[in-house]
Amino acid sequence: MRLLLTAAILFTVASSLCARADQKIDRITVDAVETFTMDRLSWKDEPILPKGAKSALLIGDPAKAGVFIAYLKFPPNYKIPPHTHPFAEVVTILSGKLGNGVGEKFDAPKGGVLKAGASFALPAGHAHFVWTTDEETIVELIATGPWGIAYADPKEDPRQEAK
Known part of the structure; x- marks a missing residue:
């Protein structure tokens, strides 16, 4: 019985290690020390x-495929309409305030305003919208590429205006 239990444990560990070896792990690549x-x-x-x-x-x-980090700067009284992204993202407010709400309709009272130092995470494909208050806001975005955005209402997509 003990031999059977030992074999089962070894099989489970070996299977787990093989599964991990097959997974592609996205890594942040840094070629030199840099201060931002x-x-x-x-x-x-x-x-x-x-x-x-x-x-x-x-x-x-x-x-490109892989993790990236960017800062985004928004002017006062700015809105990004409801939208989704193909991969998860983590947003940290570096300065100012950022309103954050979920859903396919812009409804600020159903969201909340976060101050500098706060963060939030959004799963892939999760409809959300953001806005600023009366001051410029800078956020840090950590996400996985290829990054994209799909607006809930295509008429609100600024890329349509450029065409």
């Missing part, structure tokens, strides 16, 4: 978000 300070970042207009948003890429490439 707000005054030295290169902010660019973010075309997949409503006009006024800017982004600064720190690590990775949102267009």
